[in-house]
Amino acid sequence: MARKPRSVPQGVEPAADAGGGEAAPEGAAPADAPEVDAGSPAHAGGVAHTAVEAGLDATPQRCGRVAIIGRPNVGKSTLLNALVGQKISITSDKAQTTRHRIDGVQTRGDTQYIFVDTPGFQTRRVAALNRTLNRTVHGVLTDVDAVLLVVEAGRFGPDDEKVLALVPRDKPVLLVANKLDTVVRRADLMPWLQSMQQRFPFAEFVPMSAKKNADVERLFDIVRPYLPEQPWIYDADALTDRTDRFLVSEIVREKLFRLTGDELPYTSTVVIDSFVEEGELRRIAATVIVERESHKGIVIGTGGERLKRIGSEARQELERLLDAKVFLELWVKVRAGWADDEAHLRSYGY
Numbered sequence: 001m002a003r004k005p006r007s008v009p010q011g012v013e014p015a016a017d018a019g020g021g022e023a024a025p026e027g028a029a030p031a032d033a034p035e036v037d038a039g040s041p042a043h044a045g046g047v048a049h050t051a052v053e054a055g056l057d058a059t060p061q062r063c064g065r066v067a068i069i070g071r072p073n074v075g076k077s078t079l080l081n082a083l084v085g086q087k088i089s090i091t092s093d094k095a096q097t098t099r100h101r102i103d104g105v106q107t108r109g110d111t112q113y114i115f116v117d118t119p120g121f122q123t124r125r126v127a128a129l130n131r132t133l134n135r136t137v138h139g140v141l142t143d144v145d146a147v148l149l150v151v152e153a154g155r156f157g158p159d160d161e162k163v164l165a166l167v168p169r170d171k172p173v174l175l176v177a178n179k180l181d182t183v184v185r186r187a188d189l190m191p192w193l194q195s196m197q198q199r200f201p202f203a204e205f206v207p208m209s210a211k212k213n214a215d216v217e218r219l220f221d222i223v224r225p226y227l228p229e230q231p232w233i234y235d236a237d238a239l240t241d242r243t244d245r246f247l248v249s250e251i252v253r254e255k256l257f258r259l260t261g262d263e264l265p266y267t268s269t270v271v272i273d274s275f276v277e278e279g280e281l282r283r284i285a286a287t288v289i290v291e292r293e294s295h296k297g298i299v300i301g302t303g304g305e306r307l308k309r310i311g312s313e314a315r316q317e318l319e320r321l322l323d324a325k326v327f328l329e330l331w332v333k334v335r336a337g338w339a340d341d342e343a344h345l346r347s348y349g350y
């Protein structure tokens, strides 16, 4: 399991925005929080069942799972990274970047928040890759204490509607109206929030920007009451359930997407061939898998320039994440039709 590095956490932008988060527009006050079952056991025969009753500890632990769902590109990964205080989920402008379910752990005071990122709900293609992704989203939702439905502030289209339809009715759903910083006329948001209130019994309305520190802090306080009183599942310094090896493949994939822009279809992926620890050095070999010979050219670039840059940017970020020196070797291979082939998907960890 990956832990928080000793070095300074990445992810949330420093609070350059003094005054920080945008306040919720007037009238957008959260709906009353529903009664949350704190999960404390019933009293039986005067026996102390909790640390509090036994007088051992004034603050019993809270711990719960919170799903982050939403259509592609609304900012789910950006939010997860900000909440966890470290980059564990990759982001790019290319929709459908997130492919795996990832637990992001943040422990603060008496509370352990386990945020579950999910792949954007896929509506475009019906290839095996998308079927697998949709199954992941369904699985996540049955197993959480609360759901953050992320949408873009002021917008709720058919794709958002499809995601909302997936949520089991017995879960508290908090509407995160993200990218508030892009809304020019805040007054326009009021009627929109009211229409959202009519649409679904959301437990809370949270207009915010995942890129603003103060907004992210506020979200912790809003989510906390929805988490049951129960012992923590992970150690206090845990970052994610994923291994370093997994995080490495995600970071290389992010650089690949960022540096190829729209030229490369989202069906390319990255496989880690070897990950060796030699004292303070990590020797990593990875292969970029693409579907066509022409895609290989895109990744390599003129005179190998682009592949070199992907490697160099990934290495710098990996050194911060792993808190070690990194030697990264990158290869490119063509595997036609991998995204439509269930056997290949399994071998690549999907």
Ligand SMILES: Nc1nc2c(ncn2[C@@H]2O[C@H](COP(=O)(O)OP(=O)(O)OP(=O)(O)O)[C@@H](O)[C@H]2O)c(=O)[nH]1
Binding pocket: 070, 071, 072, 073, 074, 075, 076, 077, 078, 079, 090, 091, 092, 093, 094, 095, 096, 097, 098, 119, 120, 121, 178, 179, 180, 181, 182, 208, 209, 210, 211, 212
């Ligand atoms: N202006 C602004 N941009 C944001 C905010 N949050 C996320 N973004 C940008 O929106 C784009 C998509 O963000 P992601 O976090 O990758 O979105 P996602 O929902 O995880 O996308 P998928 O992986 O496709 O499901 C990126 O370019 C982010 O930088 C925000 O609060 N304000």
